Amino acid sequence: AKQDGGNACHVFHPELEAALHDRVWLEAELRKGLQDAQMRLLYQPQVDAEGTIIGAEALIRWQHPERGMISPGAFIPLAEETGLIVPMGHWVLAEACERLARWATDPALAHLQLSVNVSVHQFQQHDFVAQVLAALADYQAPPERLTLELTESLLLANVESVIEKMMQLKHHGVSFSLDDFGTGYSSLAYLKRLPFNALKIDISFVRDVLVDANDAAIVKTIIALADSLQLKTVAEGVETLTQRDFLARLGCHHYQGYYYGRPGPAEDFEALITPSYAP
Numbered sequence: 001a002k003q004d005g006g007n008a009c010h011v012f013h014p015e016l017e018a019a020l021h022d023r024v025w026l027e028a029e030l031r032k033g034l035q036d037a038q039m040r041l042l043y044q045p046q047v048d049a050e051g052t053i054i055g056a057e058a059l060i061r062w063q064h065p066e067r068g069m070i071s072p073g074a075f076i077p078l079a080e081e082t083g084l085i086v087p088m089g090h091w092v093l094a095e096a097c098e099r100l101a102r103w104a105t106d107p108a109l110a111h112l113q114l115s116v117n118v119s120v121h122q123f124q125q126h127d128f129v130a131q132v133l134a135a136l137a138d139y140q141a142p143p144e145r146l147t148l149e150l151t152e153s154l155l156l157a158n159v160e161s162v163i164e165k166m167m168q169l170k171h172h173g174v175s176f177s178l179d180d181f182g183t184g185y186s187s188l189a190y191l192k193r194l195p196f197n198a199l200k201i202d203i204s205f206v207r208d209v210l211v212d213a214n215d216a217a218i219v220k221t222i223i224a225l226a227d228s229l230q231l232k233t234v235a236e237g238v239e240t241l242t243q244r245d246f247l248a249r250l251g252c253h254h255y256q257g258y259y260y261g262r263p264g265p266a267e268d269f270e271a272l273i274t275p276s277y278a279p
C-alpha cells in the first residue's frame with residue numbers, strides 16, 4: 001500500500017478532472033450570469049377546481065450566451081453550495097415584485113397570485129424578512145399577492161426562528177406554500193405550528209397516481225392531512241385531464257402542470273388571462 005500511496009495523487013482520472021473543471025467553470029459562469037442579467041423568470045399557470053387561472057409559479061431559467069437555456073436542476077445545487085443562491089434569490093424576489101406591481105395596475109391581472117421558490121439557505125439569512133419587505137416596497141407590490149414556496153428541509157433548522165420569520169411576513173400579508181410535500185423530512189407536530197396556506201403535492205406522487213396504488217394512497221393521505229389542518233392542496237405536474245379528474249375526486253383544490261400550461265414568458269402567461277376584445 002505504501003508503494004502506490006505516494007503515486008496515488010498522480011493517477012489521472014479524466015472524468016473527475018472534467019467534473020472538477022466543469023464545477024469551476026460553472027461557478028465562474030454563474031457569477032458572471034448573475035452580474036450580466038442572464039437569468040429569466042418563466043411563469044406557469046396555477047388553476048382552481050373550475051380550471052380558472054388563479055396565479056402562476058415563477059420558475060428560474062439561465063439564458064446562457066453560448067449554452068442556451070439552462071434549467072434550474074443544472075445550477076441551483078451549485079448555487080446552494082457556493083452561496084450564490086442568496087443573491088440569485090434576491091434577484092428572483094425583485095423580478096417577481098416588479099411583475100406583481102405591474103399586475104396590480106391592470107384590472108384583468110390584479111387578482112393573480114404569484115408564487116416564488118425560496119431556498120432554505122436564502123430563508124435562513126438573518127435579514128430574510130427585511131429583504132422580502134424591501135423588495136415589495138421597492139416596487140410597491142401588493143404583499144397579499146405574493147406566495148413564498150418553502151420546502152420541508154426548512155424544518156431541520158431552528159423551528160422557532162422559522163415560525164418567527166413566517167409570522168412576520170404573514171403579518172404583512174404574504175402567504176406560504178409547503179413545496180414538494182412528502183418527499184423530505186416532515187414533522188406533523190411542527191407543520192401544525194407553521195402558518196402555511198397550502199401544501200404542494202410533489203410531481204413524483206402525481207406522475208403515476210392513476211396506475212400506482214401506493215402513490216394514490218399517499219396523495220389521498222396528503223389531502224386528508226391538509227384538510228384536517230385547513231390547508232389548500234396544490235397538485236403539481238398534472239399532465240392529463242384523467243389525472244386532474246382523479247385528483248379532484250380525492251378532494252384536491254388547485255392544479256398546476258403541462259395540462260394547463262408550460263412555464264413561459266410573462267407576456268405569454270398574461271395573454272392567457274387578459275380578455276380578448278377582438279370583434
Ligand code: C2E
Pocket residue numbers: 044058059060071072073076089092117118119179180203236237238239256257258259263
Ligand atoms: P419545483 O418548485 O417543484 O417546480 C416544479 C417543477 O416541475 C418545475 O421544474 C416545472 O417546470 C416542472 N413541471 C411543472 N409542470 C410539469 C408537468 O406537468 N410535467 C413535468 N414533467 N414537469 C412539470 P423546473 O422549472 O425545472 O424547476 C425545478 C426546480 O428548481 C423547482 O422545483 C425548484 O425546486 C427549483 N427552482 C426553480 N426556480 C427557482 C427559483 O427561482 N429559486 C429557487 N430557489 N429554486 C427554484
Ligand code: CA
Pocket residue numbers: 057117149179
Ligand atoms: Ca415550487
Ligand code: CA
Pocket residue numbers: 179180202203236
Ligand atoms: Ca416539486
Ligand code: CA
Pocket residue numbers: 151179180
Ligand atoms: Ca422544489
